Amino acid sequence: MSPTSTHPAIFEGLTTPALILDEARMLRNFARLSQHAADLGVALRPHMKTAKSLEVAERMSGGTPGPITVSTLAEAEVFAAAGYNDILYAVGIAPGKLPRVQALRARGCDLVVILDSVAQAQAVAEAGIPALIEIDSDGHRGGLSAEDPSLLEIARILADAGALRGVVTHAGESYGVSGAKAHAEFAERERAATVAAAEALRAAGMACPVVSVGSTPTAHAAQDLTGVTELRAGVYMFFDLVMAGIGVCTTDDIALSVLASVIGHQPDKGWVLIDAGWMAMSRDRGTAAQAVDQGYGIVCDAEGRVIPDLIVTAANQEHGIIARRDGAAGPMPDLPVGTLLRILPNHACATAAQHGGYSVIPARPGPLQSWARFGGW
Known part of the structure; x- marks a missing residue:
């Protein structure tokens, strides 16, 4: 190129x-991952944390707001006001932020949070807010394994309140390896971990409609996303030297x-x-x-x-x-x-x-x- x-x-x-910002390169990057997600048969939920721009979002969505991911409630508020009403807030929720989430939902935005503890689940269930349970697929940060006993406990708290949407993971350790083969292996870890968790919830009689995975390296390298419903990535919009280096x-x-x-x-x-x-x-x-x-x-x-x-x-x-x-x-x-x-x-x-x-x-x-x-x- x-x-x-x-x-x-x-x-x-x-x-x-x-x-x-070079718009032509950005549009090319959008098209590349959109086509890959379509080829894999999953929805793309772009992460707007890098761009934080309505103009970028408009070009990404073609002018018709679709599902997005955000990393702050300020992002959620700006994008919701612009008509983006299917939003995942992909940072573990702090109970003190729940009133802002409730306010956005009251205005018609389907804002979903993520969590990985009983305390969070109890607060979220009481607030009547839907959530995804964070799954640890590579030891990078937060989340639970599919075998963790608290997974079912957390899921039950949410399910009983009608607040369980599904499971989510992010293979952040994929940034530490280089090449499509290594990234594809991390993509399979994401898939396997979330699908196993989803199957555990379903086996316990709970619905798990959303299985969400993604990081920029794994999103591009994934070869099979059977059992996954959506793919997330953020820095792919612009790319950078870290992404080029791997x-x-x-x-x-x-x-x-x-x-x-x-x-x-x-x-x-x-x-x-x-x-x-x-x-x-x-x-x-x-x-x-x-x-x-x-x-x-x-x-x-x-x-x-x-x-x-x-x-x-x-x-x-x-x-x-x-x-x-x-x-x-x-x-x-x-x-x-x-x-x-x-x-x-x-x-x-x-x-x-x-x-x-x-x-x-x-x-x-x-x-x-x-x-x-x-x-x-």
């Missing part, structure tokens, strides 16, 4: 650092970048200084543990073409330092003060969170667009 052609003049007048995408698929200006040089040190530090890029160093450490991001020219072996090696609050990666031969490229560069991020979610909106390169020829982005919890 070749990068989208972008003339630097499109950025004229834009203050740096700025968050750049083989889920290439750098040509990364739709997000940070536009920066060259503001100085330290020739004796082999440095170029830019006006994008960790406040623009985030402190995420997710590629540091991978086979290739990309520093704070790969450097591209203003047209989005990767400049070989040039990375952001260090970041202060508002300053980034660009240098050749360790072991790279050859001179630094000529980058005069004022040169515009684009930095591909390690973690799209963390980088996007540093900005209040997107400057969007439209899929069809035209001027730069501005899309709002929201935050909060």
